[in-house]
Amino acid sequence: DSFIEILNTSCQIQRPAAGFYIWLKTNIDDIAFASRLYESQNVVVLPGSLLARDAHGTNPGKNHVRIALVAQKHECDEAAERIKTFIDAGFV
Numbered sequence: 163d164s165f166i167e168i169l170n171t172s173c174q175i176q177r178p179a180a181g182f183y184i185w186l187k188t189n190i191d192d193i194a195f196a197s198r199l200y201e202s203q204n205v206v207v208l209p210g211s212l213l214a215r216d217a218h219g220t221n222p223g224k225n226h227v228r229i230a231l232v233a234q235k236h237e238c239d240e241a242a243e244r245i246k247t248f249i250d251a252g253f254v
Contacts, residue, residue: 165231168242172249184229185210186245192227199227202251203244 165184169175174187188195192209199205208230210223229245231238 164235165238165242168239169246169249172246182231184231186227186229188225188227190225192223192225196227199245199248203248205241205244205248207245 163177166175166177169186175184178184186207192211196207196209199207207227210226210228211221212223213228214221214223229241233241
């Protein structure tokens with residue numbers, strides 16, 4: 163809940179019905195987003211297009227990144243703050 167609360171003002175993000183993965187919609191290519199986020203904030207996310215394959219000319223993971231909330235709560239919240247800084251600074 164706190165992870166989503168931190169990011170809620172900077173991007174479109176929804177609480178999953180279950181599980182510990184967050185799917186974040188990006189306004190740029192998901193691979194570029196993940197690469198730039200890592201370079202500037204040292205946060206690793208997985209480009210969604212790498213988790214799916216093209217079907218009928220579209221990839222359902224395109225322009226999304228998957229964030230796994232597997233670390234301790236304080237580390238996840240720090241990652242959310244870094245992602246927020248990244249988005250708010252216009253790196254995307």
